[in-house]
Amino acid sequence: MGKDTGFLDYKRVENGNIPPLERIQNFKEFHPVLDDEKRREQAGRCMNCGVPMCQSAIKLAGMVTGCPLHNYIPEWNDALYKGQYDMAAWRLLKTSSFPEFTGRVCPALCEKACNCGNPVCNDGAVTIHDNELYIIEKAFASGYMQPEIPAVRSGKKVAVVGAGPAGLAVADWLNRRGHNVTVYEREDRAGGLLMYGIPNMKLDKKIVQRRVDLMKAEGVEFIFNADVGKSFSADELAKNYDAVALCCGAKKARPLSAKGVENLVLENSGLMFAVDFLTQVTKSVVGLTEAQDRFSSDLVITNKNVELSLEKKGISVEGKDVIVLGGGDTGNDCTGTSIRLGCKSVTQIEMMPCPPTERAANNPWPQWPKVLKVDYGAEESIAKFGHDPRIYETTIKEVYSKEGKVCGVKTVEVEFKMIEGKRQLVERAGSEKDLPADLILVAAGFLGCEDYSAQAFNVELSSRNTVLTSSSEEYQTANEKIFTAGDMHRGQSLVVWAISEGRECAKEIDNYLMK
Numbered sequence: 001m002g003k004d005t006g007f008l009d010y011k012r013v014e015n016g017n018i019p020p021l022e023r024i025q026n027f028k029e030f031h032p033v034l035d036d037e038k039r040r041e042q043a044g045r046c047m048n049c050g051v052p053m054c055q056s057a058i059k060l061a062g063m064v065t066g067c068p069l070h071n072y073i074p075e076w077n078d079a080l081y082k083g084q085y086d087m088a089a090w091r092l093l094k095t096s097s098f099p100e101f102t103g104r105v106c107p108a109l110c111e112k113a114c115n116c117g118n119p120v121c122n123d124g125a126v127t128i129h130d131n132e133l134y135i136i137e138k139a140f141a142s143g144y145m146q147p148e149i150p151a152v153r154s155g156k157k158v159a160v161v162g163a164g165p166a167g168l169a170v171a172d173w174l175n176r177r178g179h180n181v182t183v184y185e186r187e188d189r190a191g192g193l194l195m196y197g198i199p200n201m202k203l204d205k206k207i208v209q210r211r212v213d214l215m216k217a218e219g220v221e222f223i224f225n226a227d228v229g230k231s232f233s234a235d236e237l238a239k240n241y242d243a244v245a246l247c248c249g250a251k252k253a254r255p256l257s258a259k260g261v262e263n264l265v266l267e268n269s270g271l272m273f274a275v276d277f278l279t280q281v282t283k284s285v286v287g288l289t290e291a292q293d294r295f296s297s298d299l300v301i302t303n304k305n306v307e308l309s310l311e312k313k314g315i316s317v318e319g320k321d322v323i324v325l326g327g328g329d330t331g332n333d334c335t336g337t338s339i340r341l342g343c344k345s346v347t348q349i350e351m352m353p354c355p356p357t358e359r360a361a362n363n364p365w366p367q368w369p370k371v372l373k374v375d376y377g378a379e380e381s382i383a384k385f386g387h388d389p390r391i392y393e394t395t396i397k398e399v400y401s402k403e404g405k406v407c408g409v410k411t412v413e414v415e416f417k418m419i420e421g422k423r424q425l426v427e428r429a430g431s432e433k434d435l436p437a438d439l440i441l442v443a444a445g446f447l448g449c450e451d452y453s454a455q456a457f458n459v460e461l462s463s464r465n466t467v468l469t470s471s472s473e474e475y476q477t478a479n480e481k482i483f484t485a486g487d488m489h490r491g492q493s494l495v496v497w498a499i500s501e502g503r504e505c506a507k508e509i510d511n512y513l514m515k
């Protein structure tokens with residue numbers, strides 16, 4: 001424990017936030033970090049509790065609280081407080097494959113369980129998430145992060161399908177054990193939803209590329225534009241490798257089922273899945289950034305440049321009324337992105353009721369808090385348009401179109417009612433409203449993995465459309481050579497879970513290869 005009175009001496013201070021109206025001018029990350037002294041003070045707030053709930057990952061009331069990676073949080077907080085940066089990085093990297101990703105995008109399950117943040121102390125959890133980011137970025141900046149090439153190779157070959165955080169974690173772990181790992185990815189670059197999903201302002205894509213470059217230098221091979229099960233034979237992979245890890249994510253999106261959708265006949269009809277929209281925006285941002293790096297560092301990438309690049313792909317947001325179906329995190333990313341692209345209005349439509357602002361009596365600490373979150377996109381909407389973009393207990397009943405393109409929606413309020421002993425969603429009579437709409441972004445959740453990747457390897461699927469293994473904590477399928485991890489195994493989840501599953505899956509593969 002760095003400073004025994006740290007939690008009494010220092011108040012919680014998070015990394016900064018560029019004000020909403022300023023940050024929406026571009027697609028850059030917007031959390032300036034604290035200076036060295038202030039960050040070390042924050043690490044000094046860690047109490048090194050006898051029972052550090054932050055690293056527990058226990059299930060309470062059906063939800064996990066604490067870090068799924070079981071990061072050695074008190075240890076690295078202590079090292080950070082003492083200025084022992086290499087030691088802090090060494091301890092952090094023992095359990096965490098990619099802290100530079102979780103330090104940016106993890107919702108910090110650890111902090112919700114931190115004893116400093118319990119309602120009796122009520123002094124604010126330790127800034128574990130920001131401390132983690134500080135340690136890993138310091139490690140990259142100081143030269144601590146050098147390629148670690150295994151001294152001995154096992155001669156075993158492993159194919160990983162999918163280069164999202166789960167696939168990258170499998171590849172990283174097995175490569176360090178000395179196996180020869182090749183990652184097959186259908187996109188043009190690695191990262192999965194870290195690259196094409198999570199927007200640049202939350203996670204700069206150069207950070208993803210930096211890690212991929214490090215892994216390449218360590219001996220992991222990447223093959224891009226390889227859509228296994230379509231352009232690339234799954235049988236060949238299964239035949240040529242000693243083990244295969246399927247980490248294809250859970251990208252099958254829940255569609256919008258509303259009257260009028262059948263009239264949208266044109267490709268650029270104004271109805272898009274959220275991830276497809278966010279992918280195209282990121283491709284434009286990345287393309288412009290690469291042009292800037294290659295040709296002219298003076299070139300400023302404006303939001304207008306991004307919009308123009310998107311227009312060439314038939315997507316236009318500037319001056320448009322945007323409706324986002326879904327009030328969750330993906331919907332929030334669509335809101336923040338649409339605002340940057342100059343939309344006229346943005347409305348997020350959410351079926352569920354608005355959560356409470358404080359923990360309910362049946363949701364005590366250290367359970368995961370089921371409370372209203374005002375994330376960055378909502379904050380930006382409030383600053384720009386003067387209101388929270390979310391409308392609760394509402395859905396889209398009908399899509400209006402003109403010549404095959406979206407021109408409005410009819411919404412209706414909904415509520416859950418017990419009917420004949422069953423909880424059912426019903427409309428509130430007379431609550432219909434018409435809203436203008438040029439673009440509808442569907443962020444209504446995911447229905448498991450895409451069928452073709454699973455079918456190509458002949459693996460069995462659960463009723464949730466995830467790849468079946470003998471238990472949720474095991475990763476080998478009925479075919480002993482084929483393993484699975486991440487969203488494809490657990491359903492749409494979080495980056496930290498994808499990394500955790502990837503590491504555990506890699507350990508199982510290693511045991512299988514070495515027995």
Ligand SMILES: Cc1cc2nc3c(=O)[nH]c(=O)nc-3n(C[C@H](O)[C@H](O)[C@H](O)COP(=O)(O)OP(=O)(O)OC[C@H]3O[C@@H](n4cnc5c(N)ncnc54)[C@H](O)[C@@H]3O)c2cc1C
Nearest residue numbers: 162164165166186192193228248249486487493494495498
């Ligand atoms: C818009 C959005 C924002 C999110 N924001 C956050 C956040 O802020 N914080 C957080 O913790 N979580 C967030 N999540 C969830 C998180 O991104 C996922 O849980 C995580 O990326 C899952 O990792 P994965 O490796 O299992 O799958 P993915 O990241 O989906 O990666 C799967 C990869 O497999 C590839 N692939 C699929 N099929 C094939 C095939 N047949 N052949 C070759 N390659 C294939 C895909 O192209 C993809 O690259 C977000 C999700 C979305 C959709």
Ligand code: SF4
Nearest residue numbers: 067102106108109110
């Ligand atoms: S990975 Fe997430 S839960 Fe774990 S220590 Fe980091 S921020 Fe906390």
